Amino acid sequence: MKKIGGNFCFTWPDNSNIKPTVVTKQLKTIGLPCRVDAAIDRKDEILVFKGCSVWRFNASSQTFQPHGKTDNLGLPCNLDAAVEWRPGAIFIKGAQYWREENDVMTVRHTDELNICSWSLCGEADWMQETREGNLQCNGDSRLCSLTLNQVTLPGLHNAGAGFDGGFGFVDCWVRNHARSIYHQLTLGIRHLDIDPCYKTCGLVGTCHSIVCVGSICPILKQVRRFLRDHRDDVISINFNHEITEPEIVFKGLNKQLQRQLGPMLNSGFRDSGETTWPTLGESVRTNQRVFVFYAPIIESEAHRNSSNYNLTWIHSERLLGSTWKPFSIPNTCKEVVDVSRAMCRQRQNKELLEVSIVPESPGCNSNKAQKCQPYLHEALKACEESRHPNGNSPNVLLVDYPEENSDSINSVFHAVFHQNVRNIFKHRPQSCVVKIDAAVSVDDDTTLFFVGEKIIVHKVAQTDVKNVPGLYNIDTAYKIPGTNIIKVFKGCESWDVDGASLLPVTSDRQQIQTCDVDAAVVWNSKVHVFKGCSVTSEGLEQNPLPQWGLPCNIDTVLLAKGELIFFKGNEYWTYTADKEIKQRGNTLDWRIDAVKCQEN
Numbered sequence: 270m271k272k273i274g275g276n277f278c279f280t281w282p283d284n285s286n287i288k289p290t291v292v293t294k295q296l297k298t299i300g301l302p303c304r305v306d307a308a309i310d311r312k313d314e315i316l317v318f319k320g321c322s323v324w325r326f327n328a329s330s331q332t333f334q335p336h337g338k339t340d341n342l343g344l345p346c347n348l349d350a351a352v353e354w355r356p357g358a359i360f361i362k363g364a365q366y367w368r369e370e371n372d373v374m375t376v377r378h379t380d381e382l383n384i385c386s387w388s389l390c391g392e393a394d395w396m397q398e399t400r401e402g403n404l405q406c407n408g409d410s411r412l413c414s415l416t417l418n419q420v421t422l423p424g425l426h427n428a429g430a431g432f433d434g435g436f437g438f439v440d441c442w443v444r445n446h447a448r449s450i451y452h453q454l455t456l457g458i459r460h461l462d463i464d465p466c467y468k469t470c471g472l473v474g475t476c477h478s479i480v481c482v483g484s485i486c487p488i489l490k491q492v493r494r495f496l497r498d499h500r501d502d503v504i505s506i507n508f509n510h511e512i513t514e515p516e517i518v519f520k521g522l523n524k525q526l527q528r529q530l531g532p533m534l535n536s537g538f539r540d541s542g543e544t545t546w547p548t549l550g551e552s553v554r555t556n557q558r559v560f561v562f563y564a565p566i567i568e569s570e571a572h573r574n575s576s577n578y579n580l581t582w583i584h585s586e587r588l589l590g591s592t593w594k595p596f597s598i599p600n601t602c603k604e605v606v607d608v609s610r611a612m613c614r615q616r617q618n619k620e621l622l623e624v625s626i627v628p629e630s631p632g633c634n635s636n637k638a639q640k641c642q643p644y645l646h647e648a649l650k651a652c653e654e655s656r657h658p659n660g661n662s663p664n665v666l667l668v669d670y671p672e673e674n675s676d677s678i679n680s681v682f683h684a685v686f687h688q689n690v691r692n693i694f695k696h697r698p699q700s701c702v703v704k705i706d707a708a709v710s711v712d713d714d715t716t717l718f719f720v721g722e723k724i725i726v727h728k729v730a731q732t733d734v735k736n737v738p739g740l741y742n743i744d745t746a747y748k749i750p751g752t753n754i755i756k757v758f759k760g761c762e763s764w765d766v767d768g769a770s771l772l773p774v775t776s777d778r779q780q781i782q783t784c785d786v787d788a789a790v791v792w793n794s795k796v797h798v799f800k801g802c803s804v805t806s807e808g809l810e811q812n813p814l815p816q817w818g819l820p821c822n823i824d825t826v827l828l829a830k831g832e833l834i835f836f837k838g839n840e841y842w843t844y845t846a847d848k849e850i851k852q853r854g855n856t857l858d859w860r861i862d863a864v865k866c867q868e869n
Contacts, residue, residue: 300333309351311358321346343374364392395497396532399556405501406549407459411693411866413550418621419696421688423681424460424667425453426627429475430482441633443477445669451491456675457682459504460665464511465518473521489529496558503552505560510586512564519577533559534582562586590619597630602641610651617655623665624652638670645684662692678730687860694864701866703839703856707746708827709755711768716829719743720863730860737771745788745825758786788826799823818850
């Protein structure tokens with residue numbers, strides 16, 4: 270066996286049972302330059318590389334002879350390494366590797382090799398780049414000013430459990446998702462829950478019960494790939510309390526995390542003395558976009574006295590509470606709402622809190638996940654009751670199989686989106702308001718909410734957002750009875766638009782007697798116009814709104830299914846069948862994004 274390093278060639282027997290007898294030779298004596306880049310025994314020939322040059326070993330002379338240039342082999346200059354990789358060999362430079370396939374060199378990213386034992390080559394530069402200008406933190410600029418304990422992240426339970434193949438006859442019970450980590454992150458997952466182990470896998474891996482579900486290495490590489498492709502996103506990873514062999518796993522995780530994600534690991538909370546979580550904006554600007562949690566045993570005396578807990582980017586899972594409690598779902602998952610409410614109340618003072626939608630009952634995980642989807646919104650709102658008064662939010666919504674019906678209004682992504690809308694309004698009261706400009710019911714199932722430059726399509730919940738330039742920041746609108754025409758008001762003008770296309774019916778605009786109205790609706794065949802503290806009806810005198818039980822300066826009024834609904838800020842009232850106006854709840858309970866913010 271030969272090894273080349275520095276200015277010397279070292280030789281010892283291949284038999285590992287024989288104590289090596291090292292024989293050194295200066296490289297120049299065997300025809301090589303000093304400090305070569307790489308060497309490999311390939312196709313029964315030994316090749317050595319430096320710069321753009323190649324040398325081949327001549328067995329008869331026991332020296333190396335020039336063998337052309339690297340580009341003759343389809344390789345770049347200045348290789349980092351060359352490795353035997355059955356079948357054949359690979360040649361590595363930076364974050365790329367070259368592999369000969371059918372006599373043609375193909376180029377790929379080193380992530381595909383799933384090698385977590387080396388330091389980053391060609392990756393560290395972008396990981397250390399800071400950001401300036403406008404940011405979209407996890408897809409929403411309004412989240413940038415919120416701290417980690419004030420935002421909600423969609424979470425993947427038992428991340429890694431199943432994307433890399435099935436588990437035979439136990440697949441139904443063991444698998445927790447069926448898409449790769451990268452795919453889950455592109456869908457919107459921002460929190461990974463991992464059960465780390467060693468003995469079961471024979472390496473630092475992730476386990477589910479007694480089953481090894483794969484190596485940690487490809488998970489970290491897919492996380493890094495996602496963060497490289499999406500520079501405004503922040504994620505968290507919890508290597509949780511289900512850990513086994515922690516004395517081995519912690520050391521392995523430390524090594525792999527530093528080598529794969531090192532510059533992006535966020536230590537802001539512990540550096541602050543565990544007093545202040547960084548904002549998402551700070552995390553994105555500094556490119557420290559990964560928050561890591563270890564099982565609470567990391568704080569034990571044994572691990573505190575080792576180097577395991579000295580790294581301040583390691584957060585104890587003690588900081589991350591969970592609402593998990595055994596419950597079964599014989600028919601529906603409705604019980605999870607009460608469980609979430611009770612557990613959030615019990616653990617409301619945790620720095621961070623995870624709402625766990627993971628039932629413990631017989632059946633396939635995918636079927637149980639489907640039964641629980643309709644209750645994700647309610648579970649988060651139930652937790653919000655205890656978290657918002659303390660300046661926090663529910664921080665993770667943890668589910669199985671998030672990829673199934675991912676576009677549904679019941680999906681984890683939809684539930685988290687609307688929870689974050691409520692979080693923004695709650696935690697940014699000085700700069701954010703709830704304001705609906707107009708609301709029009711176009712049919713029994715569909716309502717259009719006009720909010721600034723957005724037109725929100727609502728069917729049970731927000732299902733789509735349209736942008737029609739001519740309808741920005743209108744004052745109000747109502748549907749003309751018996752037609753599909755919407756009459757729009759802005760300033761001292763009104764005009765008609767088609768209810769389907771939202772395009773003007775004609776180019777004509779009418780001047781109106783009362784400018785800048787608050788709201789208008791056709792009720793009992795009469796047009797009612799609201800402004801300030803009064804409502805004026807056709808042919809009738811003004812009536813003061815307080816006499817109706819309404820506040821002054823309402824935002825809009827909606828006629829839907831024969832019922833009048835009045836909105837102001839984050840409150841709404843209804844005109845009931847018994848001819849009384851009653852306050853009903855919060856505007857954001859309609860699951861619409863009606864929050865407007867002044868950006869700094």
